[in-house]
Amino acid sequence: MRSQLLIGAASSGSGKTTFTLGLLRALARKGLVVQPFKCGPDYIDTRHHQMAAGRASVNLDRFMMSEKHIEEVYRRYAFPADIAITEGVMGLFDGYDGMQGSSAEMASALDIPVVLIVNAKSTAYSVAPLLYGFKHFYPKVRVIGAVFNFVASENHYYYLKQACADAGVEALGYLPKQEDITIPSRHLGLSLDSDFCFEAFADRIADLVDKHVCVDRLLELASAPVSAHTEETGTGLSHRPSGTMRISVARDAAFNFVYAENIAYLEQLGNVTYFSPLTDKTLPPTDFLYLPGGYPELHLKTLSENQSMRDAVRAYLENGGHALAECGGMMYLCRSIIGQDGNTYPMAGVLDQTATMQQMKLRLGYRTLQWGEYRLAGHEFHYSSIVPAENTLPSCATAFSALGRQVDTPLYHYRNLLAGYTHLYWADPASNAWLHHFLEK
Known part of the structure; x- marks a missing residue:
C-alpha cells in the first residue's frame, strides 16, 4: 500500500x-x-x-x-x-x-x-x-x-x-x-x-x-495499492548498440526546459554529459547534441560574448553532427537574436535567420508535427518569433494543433539538425520512431 x-x-x-x-x-x-x-x-x-x-x-x-x-x-x-x-x-x-x-x-x-x-x-x-x-x-x-x-x-x-x-x-x-x-x-x-x-x-x-x-x-x-512496474527494455535503434553514444545536453540558466523521461531515454542510448553554453568554451566529445529551451533572452550578452562555444557548436553542425534544438535552443542556433532592449546579439549562426523578442506575442498549445511518415508530438510556449526573410528555411513538417487545425509552427531540417519551437516528447516507445530514424540517418 x-x-x-x-x-x-x-x-x-x-x-x-x-x-x-x-x-x-x-x-x-x-x-x-x-x-x-x-x-x-x-x-x-x-x-x-x-x-x-x-x-x-x-x-x-x-x-x-x-x-x-x-x-x-x-x-x-x-x-x-x-x-x-x-x-x-x-x-x-x-x-x-x-x-x-x-x-x-x-x-x-x-x-x-x-x-x-x-x-x-x-x-x-x-x-x-x-x-x-x-x-x-x-x-x-x-x-x-x-x-x-x-x-x-x-x-x-x-x-x-x-x-x-x-x-x-x-x-x-x-x-x-x-x-x-x-x-x-x-x-x-x-x-x-x-x-x-x-x-x-x-x-x-x-x-x-x-x-x-x-x-x-x-x-x-x-x-x-501501487503495482510494481514492468521494465521496458530496448531502445529501438537497429544499428547502434545501447549505451555507446556520446550525448551532450545544454544545461544552465539559459537552457533548462527538459522532460525528465526524455533525459532518461537518452541515458539508454549512451553517456549523457551536460555542458553550459554560457560558461564552457567548447563542446564535450559528441555524437548527439541536445539544445533544450529555456531563457536565452535573459542571457543574450553572455551567450554572444562566448564566441568560443558559438564557434564550436557551429563547427560541429556544419561538419555533419547530429543535433536537436528546441525553442530557446533553436534561437541560439540562429544568426542573431534581437533582445527586448532592441539590440542585436550574434549567436551560433547555423540557421541563417534572426529571432526577435520585439513585439512579443504568446504562442501556446499542443502540437503534432507530420514529418514525412513520422508524427512528432510536443508543446509550444514562447513569446519570441523568427524575423521573416527570403532566405529563411522552409518548414520540413506540417504542424497541427491539438484539435487538428493546421498551424504555422515550423520544424527546420538543416544537415543533421532538427530545430523548431516545439518542445518534443520522445521517451514513449509507441511514438518515437522519428528519433530512431533521425539518429540512424
Whole structure:
C-alpha cells in the first residue's frame, strides 16, 4: 500500500502549485520518500517540485504520451516511494478538447484519488454546490476531500466545513490568506530567479500545511495499492548498440526546459554529459547534441560574448553532427537574436535567420508535427518569433494543433539538425520512431 493523490482545483489560480509545494516539503521533512508528478507539459512546476521534495518530478501527459507509457512511467517512479503526489493542470476537468487531456482523465486512468483545492476568497457556504458537482459529475473520479485557499479566519473556515459536510466532501484543512506565500512570476511562467529564496518560501508553506491541514487524515484517505512496474527494455535503434553514444545536453540558466523521461531515454542510448553554453568554451566529445529551451533572452550578452562555444557548436553542425534544438535552443542556433532592449546579439549562426523578442506575442498549445511518415508530438510556449526573410528555411513538417487545425509552427531540417519551437516528447516507445530514424540517418 502507498498513499497517492492528485491535487486538482476548480479553476486555475486556486493555489494548486502553492499547496503542492507546501505538502511536498512538509512530507519530505517528516522523512517520507515523496515522488512528485505533474499533469500536462509544464517544465517549470516540475523543477519546483524537485526543489521541494528532493526527487525529480515527472510529467504525465495524455496528449504526448500513450496510455501504456503513462502507466509504466507512473508505476516505475511511484512504487519505490512512500507517497506519490500529482499536481493537476488548470481546472480538474479542463482538457485540450473537453475533458480529454484533463487532470480528471489522468486521475481516472491511473485510479488516483483527488484532493480538490478551492479558492475560498469572497465565498463561504456557496462552495457546497460546487463541491457537490465536482464529486458527482464524473463517478470515475474519486474526490476524497477538499483543502481551501485564501481563508480569512477560523470563522470563515467554519462555514466552509459546513458546506463540505452538506456536499459529502471531507474538509481537510486550509491555507490562510497570506501575502508571503505568493510565487513571483515572469512572462514564461513561475519564477526561477536566483534571488527568489525558494527554500525559505517552501518552508513557510510547509509550516502552514502542518498547522492548518489534516495531513495524517489526507494520507489515510489517499492510501491505495501501487503495482510494481514492468521494465521496458530496448531502445529501438537497429544499428547502434545501447549505451555507446556520446550525448551532450545544454544545461544552465539559459537552457533548462527538459522532460525528465526524455533525459532518461537518452541515458539508454549512451553517456549523457551536460555542458553550459554560457560558461564552457567548447563542446564535450559528441555524437548527439541536445539544445533544450529555456531563457536565452535573459542571457543574450553572455551567450554572444562566448564566441568560443558559438564557434564550436557551429563547427560541429556544419561538419555533419547530429543535433536537436528546441525553442530557446533553436534561437541560439540562429544568426542573431534581437533582445527586448532592441539590440542585436550574434549567436551560433547555423540557421541563417534572426529571432526577435520585439513585439512579443504568446504562442501556446499542443502540437503534432507530420514529418514525412513520422508524427512528432510536443508543446509550444514562447513569446519570441523568427524575423521573416527570403532566405529563411522552409518548414520540413506540417504542424497541427491539438484539435487538428493546421498551424504555422515550423520544424527546420538543416544537415543533421532538427530545430523548431516545439518542445518534443520522445521517451514513449509507441511514438518515437522519428528519433530512431533521425539518429540512424
